[in-house]
Amino acid sequence: MQQATADDITGWIRDWQDGDPAARDRVFTRLYGELKRLAAAVLRSESGHDTLQPTALLNDALIKLTLAARAPPAEDRGHFARIVARAMRQVLVDRARRKLADKRGGGAAPLSLEGHDAALSANPAELIALDDALATLAKLDPRAASVVELRVFAGLTIDETAQALAIHPSAVNREWAHASSWLKTQLAGSG
DSSP states (O other): OOOOOHHHHHHHHHHHHTTOHHHHHHHHHHHHHHHHHHHHHHHHTOTTOOSOOHHHHHHHHHHHHHHSSSOOOOOSHHHHHHHHHHHHHHHHHHHHHHHHHHHTOOOOOOOOOSSGGGGGGSOHHHHHHHHHHHHHHHHHOHHHHHHHIIIIISOOOHHHHHHHHTSOHHHHHHHHHHHHHHHHHHHHHHO
């Protein structure tokens, strides 16, 4: 089978936005393996997670996108991957909220971003606190929030994050340092 180019994928995304469900299916089929690896990276760092597998996480995220009234406003392959990473984050946060509601409380200590993988093994209260702080950061500094989202929830390296955001790795390092410091301050205040 001939490999789809970035131009093909961008065209399919536009066709999906124009209402073509077959184009949506082509995007999902072509990028599924890559997106599943992102989901696996997210879950690999999540110690003791009970039942969620990479396929289930990705499928839940794709279902969110499919059930939306409109196709996601993705401009290209990288932007689409960021949208899927955000949807995976929402799936994890929704699961954490349900677990927390089941337990009726938490009183957890603030989340450390020292090792960003730790965020994914956080208890539900910590994950919700991170999500809330990240939503606030997104309003103040969208690019810094995107860096955190890709690093923490999609498990991307500095170089992979730079490629996904089309910026230099040194810019990712600056954004990561800034966002980590800001989030630590916010999370310390919420604990």
